[in-house]
Amino acid sequence: MLISPREGRANRWTDTMSLHHKKHPHLERLLNQAPALSLDASSKVLILSDLHMGNGGRRDEFRRNADLVRAMLADYYHPERYSLILNGDIEELFKFSLDSITGQWSDFYDLFTRFGENGFVFKTYGNHDAALLDERDYRLQPYMLESIKFLYGKETMLLFHGHQASVLLWETYPQVSRSVVFFLRYIAKPVGIRNFSIAYNSRRRFAIEKSIYDFSNNAKIVSVIGHTHRPLFESLSKVDYLNYRIEELCRAYPAADSPDRIVIEGKITALKEELDSCYRQGKKIGLRSGLYNTLTIPSVFNSGCAIGKRGITALEIEGSIIRLVYWFNGKQSRKFISDRDNRPRELGNTGFYRIVLNEDHLDYVFSRLHLLA
Numbered sequence: 001m002l003i004s005p006r007e008g009r010a011n012r013w014t015d016t017m018s019l020h021h022k023k024h025p026h027l028e029r030l031l032n033q034a035p036a037l038s039l040d041a042s043s044k045v046l047i048l049s050d051l052h053m054g055n056g057g058r059r060d061e062f063r064r065n066a067d068l069v070r071a072m073l074a075d076y077y078h079p080e081r082y083s084l085i086l087n088g089d090i091e092e093l094f095k096f097s098l099d100s101i102t103g104q105w106s107d108f109y110d111l112f113t114r115f116g117e118n119g120f121v122f123k124t125y126g127n128h129d130a131a132l133l134d135e136r137d138y139r140l141q142p143y144m145l146e147s148i149k150f151l152y153g154k155e156t157m158l159l160f161h162g163h164q165a166s167v168l169l170w171e172t173y174p175q176v177s178r179s180v181v182f183f184l185r186y187i188a189k190p191v192g193i194r195n196f197s198i199a200y201n202s203r204r205r206f207a208i209e210k211s212i213y214d215f216s217n218n219a220k221i222v223s224v225i226g227h228t229h230r231p232l233f234e235s236l237s238k239v240d241y242l243n244y245r246i247e248e249l250c251r252a253y254p255a256a257d258s259p260d261r262i263v264i265e266g267k268i269t270a271l272k273e274e275l276d277s278c279y280r281q282g283k284k285i286g287l288r289s290g291l292y293n294t295l296t297i298p299s300v301f302n303s304g305c306a307i308g309k310r311g312i313t314a315l316e317i318e319g320s321i322i323r324l325v326y327w328f329n330g331k332q333s334r335k336f337i338s339d340r341d342n343r344p345r346e347l348g349n350t351g352f353y354r355i356v357l358n359e360d361h362l363d364y365v366f367s368r369l370h371l372l373a
């Protein structure tokens with residue numbers, strides 16, 4: 001509906017309000033359209049994203065972690081009776097054909113669907129696998145959604161891949177995305193443009209996180225995303241988290257007695273080393289921090305990705321607890337530093353380990369969200 005300039009002036013305040021409200025039309029649509037599932041005390045959900053499965057060849061970034069992902073799904077999460085959310089970019093269709101992917105990793109499709117026995121399995125699509133909406137014979141077709149809502153009491157968690165917040169049209173709209181798939185597969189690849197599609201610079205990643213953060217705070221919901229490959233827990237990246245922990249320990253120091261002070265000093269030293277190594281890698285991984293000027297509202301969680309060189313991050317929901325976990329191959333990875341009493345636990349004799357990087361009560365998360373947003 002068009003409004004006359006006069007009316008426009010008279011309603012400037014309400015216009016601003018409604019403009020503000022419609023700042024994230026794609027995200028609003030996701031929230032309104034998402035089918036809802038209720039969580040209860042017995043709910044167990046694994047959220048994984050960004051597997052980027054390929055054809056098993058050298059350019060397949062999933063290949064190096066395939067055994068790890070298979071073991072954690074088959075020998076840990078399935079027997080532990082977790083349901084499964086695959087939160088987008090499961091297949092890498094920008095580089096590979098669906099047939100070559102399903103041919104190589106067919107056992108994973110059996111494994112994914114088996115999680116239905118524990119409750120449910122759903123797959124939200126990302127920008128790299130949105131084209132599968134058209135594939136009638138695709139095995140996960142019955143489980144495909146754009147977004148899904150978890151209802152936790154009166155609270156809402158919205159799960160979606162995250163590309164919908166991108167300023168790039170070809171990421172936001174699957175129909176555009178299809179011609180990009182064509183471009184990448186048939187033009188970019190032969191002329192040697194590598195990783196065109198996932199070459200995120202830190203500014204773009206930051207813009208997506210910030211946009212989802214603002215939307216979530218406005219709507220008073222928690223968003224669970226993937227896409228940027230950067231794990232976030234309560235809206236905090238690893239660097240933000242390390243900074244907060246150091247600050248917490250510094251505050252506790254003056255009141256501590258001598259033995260406790262020694263413990264705190266040791267912890268701060270370990271955290272500072274970890275922080276230094278993050279900053280050293282900063283240039284390489286496009287690290288950007290300082291997302292938040294003031295208080296952090298714990299409204300955005302990101303499961304990270306499954307193509308990390310050292311391991312895999314994932315989110316777990318168990319009853320009222322949410323966790324960010326890290327799985328890695330003990331033979332390859334350096335010892336993981338953690339100042340909390342979370343020791344890595346080996347999965348049987350597989351050489352694969354799981355460690356809890358962070359965990360919190362959902363009641364705390366939502367209380368903080370309502371108090372601060």
Ligand SMILES: [Mn+2]
Pocket residue numbers: 088089126127128161163226227228
């Ligand atoms: Mn993506």
